[in-house]
Amino acid sequence: MIEVDCLTKYFGSVPAVVDVSFRVEKGEIVGFLGPNGAGKTTTIRMLNGFFPPTSGSARINGFDVFDRSIDVRKRLGYLPEHIPLYKEMRTEAYLRFVAEVKGVPAGQRQREVDRVIEQCGLRSVRKKFLGKLSKGFQQRVGVAQAILNDPDVLILDEPTIGLDPKQIIQIRELIKSFAGYKTVFLSSHILPEVSMICQRVVIINEGRIVAEDTPEGLTGKDKTKVALEIKAPRAETLARLRAVPGVAAVSAEARPGDHTGRYVVEMEQGKDVRDAIVQSIVGAGWSLLEMHTLRLSLEDIFIRLVTEEQGKE
């Protein structure tokens, strides 16, 4: 479990993180979202005891990260942003070294190393020098060293950065498999990724928390949009769509020399009028070629939250 209370960090007189509070319950996967330079890494570094907070406190598994640092670090797996590796070591030797430093008993060390090599798909690079590995493999070695010794709490700073799509899926699956029995706190600036892995999202901007909710909760606050492709005269279609009760706004995409038109219908909050739209189009004798819901990406939400925040000030 991670508990953060009013954490604040100043570098000189520059505030990096201001009054940040949140909790990550045991077994929960929480995403920490924000643009570059928002204070994600600073918060994470305070959590693993790299530097102390200017004020406020944080506890991991009930131990204060500052006063009981060793107790915290015994049960913590950490993946820094730019994974720093000993380039002159080979993958397996490095992981054995980490296992020994983390205090895995000698008898179990090889088994533990083999386990993380399997889980992170590192079998083909066991004997290769870390400095010679591709970025994707280096990142996976970083994840491997974090999950060595089976820590209860994982703090991952941008775990999928630099990976190709297939590797991203593998790492995501791995992180998802921790749900329910490990506490995972991961930072990212890739928003869809967080909504895929995490049960809850904490959004930070300019050192302050701007929102904390489930990915669904965040998207639910916005109006749903539907995209349509209809074979019909444009003006009439627009009029007909606007007439459907529950439709807030309609916009058309112009495509010259073509009888099919593309439209985006924005529905009033909390209403689903897709059925009524279809009835109305088909009732007029037109062809409905395509219809799909436009999911609001977290990018949209993020921009909305940040502009709301600025509006308040």
Next chain:
Amino acid sequence: MRSSYAIFKRELYVYFSSPIAYVVVTIFLLLSGYFFYSAFAYFSMISMQAMRMPGVGGINVTEMVLHPTFGNMSVIMLLMMPLLTMRLFAEEKKAGTLELMLSYPVRETELLFGKFAACMVVFFVMLFLTWLYPFLLWLYAKPDIGPIVTGYLGLFLMGAAFIALGLMVSSLTENQIVAAAISFGAILMFWLIGWSEAFAGPALGKVLSHLSLLGHFESFSKGVIDTRDIIYYINFNILFLFVTMRSLESKRWRG
């Protein structure tokens, strides 16, 4: 202490899997071998002349060969040891591996002792490989064994002091060249500080001469074991290792 042992093994691996240890040890052996050869050749020339001139006495192999050889070895150490210690913390700070290392349940003392011990082993190997010089001397000149043993003891203690100081400097910077330059300067300063004894006044002069790394080595190379010298080197080590530990720990509380 399990982590200390892991760190110790890793540091040794780095020293011996890269050219660092080989280059430093080889240069040390080349230079010290040359100095030994010069002293020995000069000694044998003087001996030959003395044989033809009866009445000339006071030719002593300990004083003419061993004493200068140990003195010269200590000077080469002064030049070489900062090169062994400069990377120990600076490299890890620069690469960011120190951040990851300190996220493991490792105490600063464990990290420090692992690194200190690994560097001591490299130094010990370097010193051990010079066994050939006293052995050759023993084959032809039958020197006293005592001064040889004390000379090595002195070199060993002095080398440990160099390493402790070098570690401290390396923990303060992330630039290896800076670490080497400052270690070298600081060691040289401690080496020569006794020179100001003559004009620093009686009270301060005594303090300064007691601080000198070189002054405490003199008696060892002459075959004298003085507990004051041993205590000086041990204190020197403890002081600098302690400061290093504090400098590492300061990351955790300094804002």
